[in-house]
Amino acid sequence: MIVVPAERIADLKKKGWWGDVRIGDLFEKHVREKTDREAVVDPINCADIVGREPRRLSWWQLEDLVGRYTAVLTSHGLRKDDALVVQLPNLVDLPAIYLACARLGIIVSPAPVQYREHELVYICNSIDAKAAITANRIGKHAHGEMLVRVKHTAPALQHVFVLGDAVDGATQIEPLLAQVKQSELAAAQRAEQEAPVTADDIFTICWTSGTEAQPKGVPRSHNEWIIMGEGVVHAGDIEDGDHLLNPFPMVNMAGISTSFVSWLLVGGKLVQHQPFDLQVFLKQIRDEKIDYTVAPPAILSLLLQNEALLEGVDFGRLQNIGSGSAPLSEWMVDTFHKKHGVQIANFFGSNEGASFPSTYRDVPDPAQRAAYFPRFGEGYKWDSKLHDRIFTRLVDPETEQEVTEPGKPGELRVKGATIFSGYWRAPQINARAFDADGWFRTGDLFELAGDRLQFYRFVGRLKDIIIRGGMNISSEEIEGHLVGHPAIADVAVVGSPDQALGERLCAFVVFKPGQGAEMSEINRYLTQEKKVAVFKQIERLESIDVLPRNPVGKVLKRELRDRLAQQR
Template identity: 30%
Template sequence: MIITDYWGIQVARGQGCRALSSYQAGENNPVSFTYGELDAVVTRMGAGLAALGVEKGSVVSCQLPNGWQMTALFLACARIGAVFNPLMPIFRERELRFMLGHARSHLLVVPKHFRGFDYASMAEGLRTDLPELRHVLVIGGDGHNSFEQQLLEREWEKHCDTQALFAERRPQADDILQLLFTSGTTGEPKGVLHTSRTLLSNIIPYAERLGLGHEDIIFMASPMAHQTGFLYGLMMPIYLGAAAVLQDVWDARTAIRIAAAERPTFTMASTPFLADLIELAPDNGDALTSLRFFVSAGAPIPESLVEKAGNSINAKIISAWGMTETGAATMTRPQDDPERAIYSDGVVLPLMDVRVVDDAGLALPAGSEGHLQVRGASLFVGYLKRPDLYGVDAQGWFSTGDLARMDAQGYIRITGRTKDVVIRGGENIPVVEVENLLYKHPAISAAALVGCPDERLGERVCAYVTLHDGYTELSLDDAVTFLLEHSLSRNYLPEYLEVLPALPRTPSGKIQKFKLHERAANIRIDPAKRR
């Protein structure tokens, strides 16, 4: 079965059942759809996309906050066999120019404005560099590029036989369904390719481990352009036939107001979301008492948070580990003691395997630190146009780039990363990309980024630099201004900068980042100066 089969089952099962409610910042009431109502929208959009020239296998990109339009667009793409490519709203011209060009995107959907930024102008400005981008549709736009006028207001379903169209375009389980870019150590994003089979092979055992069903209410404030939000806020409710409740801009007070109204039973997010909710929970009565599970991944969960959660909300705190390439591959179990969520990242989900190996690729005994490898049904099928980076061996093992230990019961603990990536609030920071930009600063002769510990976000970005002769100082504000002038996303900006007389290096000249990690371990960024 593919995802549209599950959608058809849910529509047939309960056309009048609520499919989703979409909350937008600044609006008091959500936009809500039943399964029947949303199915009619999806049918019209699918026919409209085909009329605009989107072929089977074409890439449709969108840079959208959480909202009903993303769910509808994904389903419309799936019905006509198009590849869905969600892009994080934090990306700007430089990232988008590469991603859209690399994907050869046929169509891009953006909001007119979001959080004070003009996405419509940015998208139109990119078109001269992207000849294969035939259409830019703007939610809330006017005229020929209006998303509403092009896909919603015209009765496309009356201009063709949609049943025949969708049958002809129906993708197979192993056809590419999703393209999601992830930042790595190569200096440019990698396009991760997933199919219906790989994505459902993660969602189904994930939902079964937690005992989720169609009566659950799924709350998602994690971005749906990130694998967490996409898998468990967009696709999982479709598989379950459950209601999804979406929040576009994270604000803990708004989330609590939504929870009081919607009574969600499940959510998944990084630890800062959990910390924010727990801080406000004691002053908000029973607003969060409906929540059965809070799954957290991307960084270790501080012991204090688990203790506070036990005192202020009913939710079981579940710890998980995963990647864009796999979805959540390990999770603690609902019946586990709370300490498991504090001191482990869970045990492997069904249909997947994990192991810890030494430098030679040989399995290590329990308790030994080594390289974490993963294989199984939810493993991605490759990187777009980069077969050289698809490091899967003959036995199907994929090297994650993480260091880990596994205990005798199979629970893993991530202990470090061999990949050169800082994880800030669950979001990968493309270290090489930021370093390359810093090297362009006229004062900087060398630069290295590492993470410094932070109780709320897990890590914050620290920059160590040396200066060219003739320069004696460089402030953090100077560096940030320079990076912003070069269109770097704000989420990637360093929050600490130190000028050193020299960076620690090996005899061959390679920067010894472990020494910088040791130096950064004692840094505590003043909350008043945090970005």
């Protein structure tokens, strides 16, 4: 299925920014050339996550697993342009499933493992998902049973496959993979030949939350992913055969571009990690001889504050680390380079493709790199692979006039080869998401900075979202649930600054007269009655007599954030 307009495809291919290489082509090249070399490695705590021992696969063994997944999916009726929801942690199965779908043209829709029935029912119905794959248990949660319940309210969902023990209403997938017949492999090959996949077909539909109450689907093609991966490879100085450690869930831009696509571009070893565990993370860096990884700013600062944690790390290999999702510390960026020779790349990004890096080549000063991003598309020359393929401008959201002077915030608008073409089946949202000249409205506020105004500095968000550990959470969604709580009369949800995660959810609650509720009870209401994802729980509760509002009744969340800042 191709959703990108034909004229846009033709223009980008004419410029050489897009091509005809598909995700599967990258994989097959490495299978031929690096047959017996290690390709993917499970987390070492795999048994705790899904109840099985960790696996290590060569490129050829991964090819065998990919082929088996194509046979199982085909034998259960999935064909090109069908949608498959995948809710799995970072296992070796995840890239195998993605590659099987890329080969067949099945649209992958990855869901964070924290999502619960509320989000999953919406996703399955939005894309008419034909099947879903999960694990019987992920950690302590019964995901298999949950997806079976989802199946009852998602009419198109025909199959629920589970790794691990079978549950009623679901199909255990390991026996199917082990017992694949030659005739089933041949049927999968015929399906691939009869409906060939192009580089312009949708590969994934990922999910992002903005000001809308429901998540929005972001379709991205093979070309749209490959160009993002190329940007990451260049920014991180990732070379052929490098070992990559992936601690970000492979469900959105952060995990897919910085690990899956980058790994396919260089043909190295992908070491999976999830959920984040610092000791496991450091052991993998040491034991797997990691060349590149990513980590939140707070974790990187913590490592420098406890140097003993870094003993045994081979900084002759690990010379580049990516970071982002929260402000970086100048001290951290500078100290990693001076003490260990490590360059920290500061990434700004979104599922929609409004993404660019601040690297040591473009922003050598650590203080600037911690806070500034290159101003792409304004006549400045940058080293970044994406510098001439992304175009940016700042616009006053009130007047729609371009911001050209320092110190004045403006909304970042973006065009270019990395930007998606619109949200899935959302014409009204798309009408708001792009301005009259076709620029994508990011909802992020920046200021011009630098002696030549060559940089952008992030100053806040125009959209009412909270970014917790890189995950976007809609305030409107949580508020919509909380106003249904029997003790709550009014509520506003904002982000409370947090060093580790960037932000945590804070609810300012006006309780009904004579009533009240503890935060734990409110969270039980959210997760058990409303069945929302665990990471959307309230982590700070502020009781307030009345919410501050402007003359037309809009809640003044700026005042609530100021109150949190003063308390801090």
